[in-house]
Amino acid sequence: MTDPMVQIVAMLRPTAPFSKRASGAGPWRVRRTQSPNPYYCAILEGGLRYADESNDDLILHAGDFILIPAAEDFTMSSVEPSSAEHLVTDPLILPDGEYRVGEATGIVNMRALVGYCIFQSEFASLLASLLPRVVVVRGERRLALLMQLLDDEAKGERLAREVVLQHLLEVLMIEALRATAGLTGSPGLLRGLADDRLATVIRDMHAEPERMWTVTDMARAAALSRSGFYTRFQSAVGMAPMTYLLTWRLALAKNFLRSPDARLEEVARKVGYRSASAFSVAFTRSVGVSPARYARVAAKSPEETTPDSLLPGVA
Numbered sequence: 448m449t450d451p452m453v454q455i456v457a458m459l460r461p462t463a464p465f466s467k468r469a470s471g472a473g474p475w476r477v478r479r480t481q482s483p484n485p486y487y488c489a490i491l492e493g494g495l496r497y498a499d500e501s502n503d504d505l506i507l508h509a510g511d512f513i514l515i516p517a518a519e520d521f522t523m524s525s526v527e528p529s530s531a532e533h534l535v536t537d538p539l540i541l542p543d544g545e546y547r548v549g550e551a552t553g554i555v556n557m558r559a560l561v562g563y564c565i566f567q568s569e570f571a572s573l574l575a576s577l578l579p580r581v582v583v584v585r586g587e588r589r590l591a592l593l594m595q596l597l598d599d600e601a602k603g604e605r606l607a608r609e610v611v612l613q614h615l616l617e618v619l620m621i622e623a624l625r626a627t628a629g630l631t632g633s634p635g636l637l638r639g640l641a642d643d644r645l646a647t648v649i650r651d652m653h654a655e656p657e658r659m660w661t662v663t664d665m666a667r668a669a670a671l672s673r674s675g676f677y678t679r680f681q682s683a684v685g686m687a688p689m690t691y692l693l694t695w696r697l698a699l700a701k702n703f704l705r706s707p708d709a710r711l712e713e714v715a716r717k718v719g720y721r722s723a724s725a726f727s728v729a730f731t732r733s734v735g736v737s738p739a740r741y742a743r744v745a746a747k748s749p750e751e752t753t754p755d756s757l758l759p760g761v762a
Contacts, residue, residue, distance in 0.1 A: 450650070450653075451636065451640065451649050451650060451653045452621060452624050452625065452636070452637075452640065453621060454653055455636075455698075456617055456620045456621055456624070457617065458698065458702055466560055466561065466562030466597065466598060467546050467560070467561055467562065468544065468545045468546065468558070468559075468560055468598065469538070469545065469546045469547075469548065469557075469558070469559050469560075469561050470492075470541075470545055470546070470547050470548070470555050470557060470558045470559075471493075471495070471525055471547070471548045471549045471555065471556055471557035471558075472547065472548075472549045472550040472551075472552070472553040472554060472555050472556060473525070473549040473550035473553050473556070474524075474525050474527055474528065474529040474530075474533045474549060475524060475525050475529060475533050475535055475548040475549030475550075476522055476523075476524040476525070476529045476530070476531070476533045476534045476535065477522065477523050477524070477534070477535050477538075477548055478520075478521070478522045478534065479520070479521055479522070479523075480520050484563040484564060484565060485514060485515060485516045485563065485564045486514070486515045486561070486562075486563055486564075487512070487513065487514045487515070487561070487562060487563075487564065487619075487623075488507075488512070488513050488523070488559050488560070488561045489511075489512050489559060489560045489561075489590060489591055489594040490507050490508060490509050490510065490511045490512070490557070490558075490559045491509060491558045491559055491560065491591065491594075492509050492555065492557065492558035492559075493508075493509060493526075493555065493556045493557040493558060494506060494507055494508040494509065494526045494556070494557060495507055495523050495524065495525065495526060495557045495559070496523065496524045496525065496526055497513060497521065497522075497523055497581075498521065498522050498523075498524070499519060499520065499521035499522075499580075499581070500519065500520050500521075501519075501580065503580075503581055505581075505583060506526060507583070507585075508585075510585070510586045510587070510588060510591055511583065511584065511585045511586065512583070512584040512585075512587065512590045512591070512594075512623055513581065513582070513583050513584075514581075514582040514583075514584075514620075514623050514624075515580070515581055515582075516579075516580070516582070519580070525549060525556055525557065526556065526557075527556070533549070535548040535549070539551050545558075560594045560595075560597075560598055564616060564620065579634075579635050579637065582623060582624065582637075584623055584626045587622070587626050589622055590619065590622055590623060590626070593615060593618060593619045593622060594619070596615055597612065597615050597616070597619065600612050600615065624637060634682065634683060634684055634685030635684065635685055636649070636684060638683045638684065639680070639683045639684040641683075642679070642683055644669040644670060644671060644676075644679075645669060645679065645680055645683055645684070647668055647669060648665045648668045648669045648676075648680075648688075649684075649691075651665075651668055652665075652691070652692055652695060653695065656692075656695060656696050656699055656717065656718050656719055657716060657717055657718065657719050658719060659719065660689075660692055660719070662676070662677060662688055662689060665680075665688050676688070692719075693729070693733070696718040696719055697718075697729075697730065697733055697734065699717065699718050700714055700717075700718045700726070700730060700738065701734075701741065701745075703717060703718075704738055704741055704742040704745060705742070705745045705746075707746055709742055711723045711726070711727070711738060711739065714726070714738065715727075726738065727739075
């Protein structure tokens with residue numbers, strides 16, 4: 448059976464993370480403004496406080512993991528009270544390469560691995576649109592172990608290092624997302640997949656994007672009335688069923704068009720359009736360029752992502 452989350456993560460083509468080992472002592476505070484790359488933090492020892500402009504205020508402890516799909520303006524600080532005077536702009540780099548925030552000496556109150564997931568595709572925006580603003584997983588030791596493996600691999604120079612890092616990142620993303628799937632939260636794909644009836648339809652859409660879907664077909668697959676299905680899907684996923692289907696079809700189309708031997712008629716058929724012209728109109732309206740031009744530009748200019756600061760507030 449097609450797993451939508453695995454499909455999306457695989458299409459993101461995650462590359463080796465730019466990560467840092469960070470620790471804190473005494474009162475400290477770091478701030479990160481918006482970044483295009485999903486930000487993660489795995490707490491290895493102690494704890495920290497996460498806060499953002501949407502009034503989320505969370506205390507994270509050892510073993511907890513936080514993923515911010517679209518790294519909006521947020522701060523991380525010591526659990527003990529801190530203020531603007533404790534804001535860190537230049538952390539101290541310790542002899543072992545660890546980044547220290549707060550007091551240079553003293554008892555460590557936080558140790559973590561922080562970093563960005565760097566994607567080789569533009570699908571980060573798709574993922575961010577389908578997920579909660581903040582994904583928090585608590586007490587999942589598997590994630591902490593994965594982060595340790597990533598850290599060890601990133602610091603080493605072993606054969607096939609990049610391949611191993613890419614697969615570890617895929618597993619990390621899937622583990623974090625599926626650990627959150629059963630939790631209630633803001634609308635998004637995870638909430639949709641946590642609803643058995645909606646999950647059936649979402650999986651079917653991913654397995655058969657070429658099918659001539661209607662809302663009535665979807666409602667029938669979910670064993671719900673048409674109006675009941677529409678309302679339930681909109682509430683859980685945060686968008687109308689046909690909007691979700693269009694978003695997924697366009698993501699697939701972009702992926703197909705990156706292939707040098709892609710044929711427009713074949714791509715159109717694979718994503719549910721009866722003709723290349725109908726597909727071209729829909730693609731151009733949503734993406735802003737024709738599929739032919741998109742394919743030419745993608746072939747000449749593969750995506751490149753420049754890593755930004757890994758520790759919030761640190762350049």
